[in-house]
Amino acid sequence: MATRKKVLLKVIILGESGVGKTSLMNQYVNRKFSNQYKATIGADFLTKEVQVDDRIVTMQIWDTAGQERFQSLGVAFYRGADCCVLVFDVTAPNTFKSLDSWRDEFLVQAAPQDPENFPFVVLGNKVDLEPRAISTKRAQQWCQSKNNIPYFETSAKEALNVEQAFQSIARNALSQQNHTVDLYSELPEPISLTKTAPRNNGDSCAC
Amino acid sequence: MAADDGIEDEVFEDQHLNVLTSENHKNSTPSPTGYRGYKPPQEVLNLAESDGTLSETGQEVHKTILLGDSGVGKTSLLVKFDTGKFQQGNFAATVGIGFTNKVVTVDDCKVKLQIWDTAGQERFRSITHAYYRDAHALLLLYDVTNKTSFDNIRAWLTEIREYAKDDVVIMLIGNKCDCNSERLIRREDGDRLAREYNVAFMETSAKMGLNVDLAFMSIARELNYRQNGNYDNNRFRVQDYVREQTYAPSCTNCNV
Amino acid sequence: MSAEAETNDVEPGAAPESMLIISESSENLQNMSSSLDEIKKMQPDNQDENINNVDPDDYDDISCNTIATGDDYIKDNDWLGKSKHIFVLSSAGKPIYSRYGNEDKFASYFGVMQALVSFVQADNDSLKSIHVGNTKFVFLFKEPLILVSISKTGESVSQLTAQLNYVFNEIVSMLTLSRLSQIYQQRRNYDLRRLLAGVERLIDSLLDFSDSEPSFTLGAVKCLPLAASIRDTISSAIVQSCSKIKDLVFAILLANNNLITLVRMKKYYIHPADLHLIFNLVRASESLKSAESWTPLCLPRFDSGGFLYGHVSYLSEDCQACLLLLTVDREAFFTLSEAKQKIVEKLRRANCLEGINESLNVREETCAETGFPELRHYLYKCKSTAQFYQPGVGAPYMSDYGRLLTLYRRAHQRLHSTSRPLKLLYEKSSDEVLLAWDTKGFELYVVLEPSTDKSATIALIGKLLTWIKKQEDRLFHLNAPTF
Numbered sequence: 001m002a003t004r005k006k007v008l009l010k011v012i013i014l015g016e017s018g019v020g021k022t023s024l025m026n027q028y029v030n031r032k033f034s035n036q037y038k039a040t041i042g043a044d045f046l047t048k049e050v051q052v053d054d055r056i057v058t059m060q061i062w063d064t065a066g067q068e069r070f071q072s073l074g075v076a077f078y079r080g081a082d083c084c085v086l087v088f089d090v091t092a093p094n095t096f097k098s099l100d101s102w103r104d105e106f107l108v109q110a111a112p113q114d115p116e117n118f119p120f121v122v123l124g125n126k127v128d129l130e131p132r133a134i135s136t137k138r139a140q141q142w143c144q145s146k147n148n149i150p151y152f153e154t155s156a157k158e159a160l161n162v163e164q165a166f167q168s169i170a171r172n173a174l175s176q177q178n179h180t181v182d183l184y185s186e187l188p189e190p191i192s193l194t195k196t197a198p199r200n201n202g203d204s205c206a207c
Numbered sequence: 208m209a210a211d212d213g214i215e216d217e218v219f220e221d222q223h224l225n226v227l228t229s230e231n232h233k234n235s236t237p238s239p240t241g242y243r244g245y246k247p248p249q250e251v252l253n254l255a256e257s258d259g260t261l262s263e264t265g266q267e268v269h270k271t272i273l274l275g276d277s278g279v280g281k282t283s284l285l286v287k288f289d290t291g292k293f294q295q296g297n298f299a300a301t302v303g304i305g306f307t308n309k310v311v312t313v314d315d316c317k318v319k320l321q322i323w324d325t326a327g328q329e330r331f332r333s334i335t336h337a338y339y340r341d342a343h344a345l346l347l348l349y350d351v352t353n354k355t356s357f358d359n360i361r362a363w364l365t366e367i368r369e370y371a372k373d374d375v376v377i378m379l380i381g382n383k384c385d386c387n388s389e390r391l392i393r394r395e396d397g398d399r400l401a402r403e404y405n406v407a408f409m410e411t412s413a414k415m416g417l418n419v420d421l422a423f424m425s426i427a428r429e430l431n432y433r434q435n436g437n438y439d440n441n442r443f444r445v446q447d448y449v450r451e452q453t454y455a456p457s458c459t460n461c462n463v
Numbered sequence: 464m465s466a467e468a469e470t471n472d473v474e475p476g477a478a479p480e481s482m483l484i485i486s487e488s489s490e491n492l493q494n495m496s497s498s499l500d501e502i503k504k505m506q507p508d509n510q511d512e513n514i515n516n517v518d519p520d521d522y523d524d525i526s527c528n529t530i531a532t533g534d535d536y537i538k539d540n541d542w543l544g545k546s547k548h549i550f551v552l553s554s555a556g557k558p559i560y561s562r563y564g565n566e567d568k569f570a571s572y573f574g575v576m577q578a579l580v581s582f583v584q585a586d587n588d589s590l591k592s593i594h595v596g597n598t599k600f601v602f603l604f605k606e607p608l609i610l611v612s613i614s615k616t617g618e619s620v621s622q623l624t625a626q627l628n629y630v631f632n633e634i635v636s637m638l639t640l641s642r643l644s645q646i647y648q649q650r651r652n653y654d655l656r657r658l659l660a661g662v663e664r665l666i667d668s669l670l671d672f673s674d675s676e677p678s679f680t681l682g683a684v685k686c687l688p689l690a691a692s693i694r695d696t697i698s699s700a701i702v703q704s705c706s707k708i709k710d711l712v713f714a715i716l717l718a719n720n721n722l723i724t725l726v727r728m729k730k731y732y733i734h735p736a737d738l739h740l741i742f743n744l745v746r747a748s749e750s751l752k753s754a755e756s757w758t759p760l761c762l763p764r765f766d767s768g769g770f771l772y773g774h775v776s777y778l779s780e781d782c783q784a785c786l787l788l789l790t791v792d793r794e795a796f797f798t799l800s801e802a803k804q805k806i807v808e809k810l811r812r813a814n815c816l817e818g819i820n821e822s823l824n825v826r827e828e829t830c831a832e833t834g835f836p837e838l839r840h841y842l843y844k845c846k847s848t849a850q851f852y853q854p855g856v857g858a859p860y861m862s863d864y865g866r867l868l869t870l871y872r873r874a875h876q877r878l879h880s881t882s883r884p885l886k887l888l889y890e891k892s893s894d895e896v897l898l899a900w901d902t903k904g905f906e907l908y909v910v911l912e913p914s915t916d917k918s919a920t921i922a923l924i925g926k927l928l929t930w931i932k933k934q935e936d937r938l939f940h941l942n943a944p945t946f
Contacts, residue, residue, distance in 0.1 A: 006567055008557055008654055042582065045574035047567075060557070060570035076581030080555020080651035113650065176652075191769035191791045193710070193731075277660055286753050299749040300661040302775065303758025306800070324754060328660040330637060334759055337793070 007057045009173040012078055014064060014102045015087035016095040020125040023156035025063055028166055043077055050170040057170055078110035083119045083173035090124045093133045119172035120149045123165055128155040268321045269430045270341050274363055275348035276356040277327030280382040283413035285324050288423050293414050301326040311427045318427040339370035344426045351381045352389040364404050376429050377406040380422060385412040407449045425449050474904030475931035476845035476939035482725045483735050483849040548613040549670055552577060559655045560666055576611050580604055592620045603627040607647035619876040626673055632763040633669050636740050637662050640767035668747035680875050682735050683844045683851040687721035691936035693818040698724045698944040700809035704802045706946050710792040718784035718823055720746060729945045734764035735849045745785045751775050757796045774799035778807050782816040829857035837915050838923055842871055842908040843931055852938045871908050874899035
């Protein structure tokens with residue numbers, strides 16, 4: 001109740017280098033995405049407002065670098081994510097095969113409360129290209145086996161399904177938010193004076 | 208404190224409602240800012256001398272709580288009722304709970320209202336819950352220009368059911384009804400919700416003074432009525448009373 | 464009373480016992496040997512300013528470009544022109560607070576901030592600050608929050624960090640640290656803005672307050688000047704009315720950001736930083752004037768794990784001093800409400816309300832009015848009581864108090880620099896002479912006419928200390944009354 005602020009969702013985009021994560025973002029925000037931080041600190045960031053039913057939500061999208069040297073940042077980057085987007089290239093079988101390890105790594109690093117039901121979305125990108133290596137059916141089977149992850153086939157180049165995919169991402173992340181437990185139903189413990197050690201001098205920090 | 212801007216002083220009900228102020232009511236004390244020679248009114252001194260809390264005069268104190276999302280105008284409504292002034296502009300949010308004592312006269316009886324103005328923010332929720340239990344009456348406010356505040360009314364009512372006494376008097380109030388151009392919640396939406404939950408309903412404007420006294424006076428009347436043993440379990444008398452008394456603004460928006 | 468303090472000539476305002484925890488250890492107080500000789504030996508200090516800019520934790524290899532990634536603020540000159548931005552985010556990078564602008568709109572920058580902190584952390588290091596031209600980016604990571612200050616004000620990294628600490632404590636004071644940690648343990652993706660609705664206003668106020676006042680920099684509070692007899696009467700009225708109330712920890716009376724009195728439970732002390740948060744709460748909450756209020760409040764330096772409950776009310780409509788009665792008993796409202804009425808009545812009968820009003824209505828004398836024409840302004844902090852005094856502001860700073868504060872902050876930083884602290888700073892410029900002196904008992908910052916020479920300065924400071932000493936029982940709260 002009493003929430004005037006828009007919901008803010010942290011969305012992480014993962015996948016091998018070259019699957020088109022950045023192009024998807026470019027397409028999605030209709031503008032050249034600068035990629036300015038990725039090489040330096042391992043991720044780039046984008047803000048986008050989306051309407052889901054009658055709610056406006058703000059998506060804070062983290063486009064991560066796929067390189068080895070940023071793997072150690074996983075914990076920090078994945079922490080507190082509301083949704084994870086796994087991207088592969090339908091023409092490159094290795095990028096599909098690595099989805100398992102991306103998903104596993106995310107779950108290990110982010111350590112969400114309820115890993116079984118954590119919202120993922122899978123995007124099979126570059127469907128405009130031939131030859132196709134991963135069939136729709138194969139991708140769907142994998143998604144079903146992972147507790148029914150929603151699957152979208154996209155083409156960043158031709159703007160195919162990109163909007164819809166991000167809608168679904170926002171919706172999934174939001175559904176997770178709605179389960180928020182009431183953290184404030186209990187009255188916090190009052191101070192017990194016997195436990196609070198009387199303090200006098202010697203408290204040397206002036207800040 | 209925001210000064211009375213002097214623009215809004217049409218208090219609709221003031222002429223025919225005999226509103227007494229409580230003895231320690233701030234407004235009854237002229238404010239010559241305490242320079243030498245200033246003497247507080249005798250009743251203030253008497254009160255302090257007798258160590259008097261209001262309940263000592265033998266009458267029951269009726270605990271009334273203002274509830275609703277933050278920013279719907281709970282404090283403004285109370286300040287308007289208490290002082291006749293409207294806090295213009297961005298009036299700062301209530302910190303925790305604010306307490307105001309007010310004595311009003313209804314049906315030739317003095318009724319003592321102890322009004323608890325609660326902060327609407329979520330972090331204060333657990334603190335205010337503790338006060339629901341003792342409440343005799345609840346004024347539950349939303350802002351007719353803020354859909355979220357209206358949507359949250361159901362959740363508030365659920366909370367009230369959980370924490371308050373079963374026989375608590377509840378009045379649903381759609382505040383800021385002067386803001387017609389920004390109105391998002393029609394009067395009939397509020398009315399329908401109130402009927403669904405079997406609670407009294409009115410629209411108010413703390414800014415214009417519209418129905419402000421009526422809101423509190425209806426509560427006082429109902430509480431007084433019940434105290435005198437006229438309480439009928441099966442219906443809310445206050446609802447009918449409110450319907451009879453509500454000043455319905457002539458604008459089309461409010462009457463839909 | 465001040466009897467004991469009389470024995471010490473050069474530490475006006477000192478008291479045998481303080482109601483405040485002092486910011487620095489007081490163990491050395493007995494050995495105090497501050498003397499004017501210290502000044503006589505002083506050397507003008509011409510060392511240049513770069514002390515402030517040296518920070519071992521600088522990360523020079525991170526360049527922080529300001530190229531648009533998707534928001535409008537970056538093109539907004541008004542937003543860009545602010546001299547100090549403050550941001551608060553969760554350790555997951557979710558926005559919680561921005562001093563200017565809607566934090567939603569530049570959520571991506573919060574991501575960058577979190578990434579920078581994490582990037583350095585991944586090397587088991589911690590990012591303290593980044594310096595770009597005259598802009599400092601200062602980071603404070605206090606689990607579970609990250610606080611960032613981007614400042615062109617010239618304040619030092621440690622001063623900016625201290626301010627970020629205040630912001631963190633302001634948030635803790637609303638939620639308690641235990642609750643804050645618990646929330647993020649349960650849900651790392653939690654959007655804290657939900658629980659902090661309305662607290663933005665308190666943080667805004669805190670930042671304006673600390674930017675416009677020397678008390679935060681000094682780590683001290685200013686008292687409302689009052690005749691000692693009036694202050695004592697007020698204190699004893701509170702003690703008498705409250706002595707039988709169990710669990711009442713502090714009674715604090717303040718007006719216009721000045722402390723009138725503070726009565727405390729034996730053995731318990733309040734830290735000036737906690738008192739500043741209380742001042743800020745009162746300063747920022749107009750609604751406290753409309754009714755008696757009852758609110759939970761955590762004092763982070765007292766106990767960050769739990770709430771005190773505060774009965775907060777103004778004494779009366781004709782005396783705008785605010786009384787806070789802080790207890791650990793969450794059911795005590797009516798007991799305290801009654802006590803407050805008794806206090807007000809006692810104060811009214813003893814004409815204390817008038818005394819408070821008179822002091823509130825009198826403008827503080829400037830140095831010239833006190834009889835020190837060469838002295839423009841000064842700050843005097845008594846260390847053992849964590850209280851300070853400053854005279855009224857006269858020419859040429861009346862319209863530019865900010866510049867004076869900047870001078871003081873810079874001097875404060877020089878005295879407290881971790882790498883090379885100074886005992887004494889003497890700077891002469893065409894605009895003014897600035898002297899800052901740190902002794903065991905006090906800190907003194909004095910600004911004089913540019914024509915004042917060294918020997919005149921020394922003589923003046925001697926006279927000033929004598930004057931403060933004479934006035935000490937009016938300017939300072941020398942007692943530490945207890946329930």
